[in-house]
Amino acid sequence: MNRNLFRRTGVTFCVMAALAGTGSAAGEGVPYRQVADMLYTVMSADREVYTHMVVQRLVEDQQVIAASEHFEDDAALPLPAQMFRFGAERVEEQTEDFSYALLSLWPINKQNGPATGLEREGLERVAENPEENFYGEEELAGQRYFAAVYPDIAVAEACASCHNNHKDSPRTDIEVGDVLGGVVIRIPMP
Numbered sequence: 001m002n003r004n005l006f007r008r009t010g011v012t013f014c015v016m017a018a019l020a021g022t023g024s025a026a027g028e029g030v031p032y033r034q035v036a037d038m039l040y041t042v043m044s045a046d047r048e049v050y051t052h053m054v055v056q057r058l059v060e061d062q063q064v065i066a067a068s069e070h071f072e073d074d075a076a077l078p079l080p081a082q083m084f085r086f087g088a089e090r091v092e093e094q095t096e097d098f099s100y101a102l103l104s105l106w107p108i109n110k111q112n113g114p115a116t117g118l119e120r121e122g123l124e125r126v127a128e129n130p131e132e133n134f135y136g137e138e139e140l141a142g143q144r145y146f147a148a149v150y151p152d153i154a155v156a157e158a159c160a161s162c163h164n165n166h167k168d169s170p171r172t173d174i175e176v177g178d179v180l181g182g183v184v185i186r187i188p189m190p
């Protein structure tokens with residue numbers, strides 16, 4: 001799915017959160033919810049590995065290179081959130097079987113705001129209740145989607161301070177432990 005297309009068409013959607021995800025992606029196959037959970041496990045493991053084994057090691061421990069949002073101009077490492085988005089953009093080019101994004105109700109990058117009613121609802125729900133993932137279904141331009149939203153928490157002081165001080169951030173009051181956004185995984189249903 002194309003996130004910008006959602007924005008452009010502004011189609012109406014119909015949300016059915018309660019029973020979402022009990023069906024399966026391929027008839028008798030693995031349930032949607034489980035597929036999304038598995039994808040999330042892989043993408044969050046990769047993000048953690050990049051954050052700890054590349055960024056923290058080279059920037060903080062060994063101090064050989066900086067990490068910067070303007071990594072090309074600064075000859076620096078991309079930020080973990082940028083790496084995550086670049087991966088998601090590659091996936092979007094390669095398949096229509098699923099898509100994912102790191103989104104927020106208070107995005108630094110406006111491209112990372114919710115594009116549909118279900119994305120907004122999911123981000124609101126995980127922000128209020130970070131203990132639980134959100135699962136739902138919605139229809140967009142005649143296509144039904146399963147979507148899962150996983151809370152993304154400011155686990156370190158660096159998350160809070162960078163987001164609070166960023167010129168494009170709509171929030172300046174983030175504290176460690178707050179929900180900063182969520183990973184949204186979307187799977188079209190037949």
Ligand code: HEC
Pocket residue numbers: 069079081082085102103104106107108109110112152153154155156158159160162163180181182
């Ligand atoms: C050095 C600054 C910096 C740090 C540290 C940082 N972020 Fe971000 N974050 C950004 C920038 C810049 C973006 C926009 C990336 C893009 O272009 O998509 C972003 C994007 C995000 C988004 C998507 C919504 C948005 O704001 O665009 C989430 C959610 C997020 N970060 C969570 C976190 C969490 C959780 C941590 C800590 C584990 C963290 N960030 C650490 C700078 C930072």
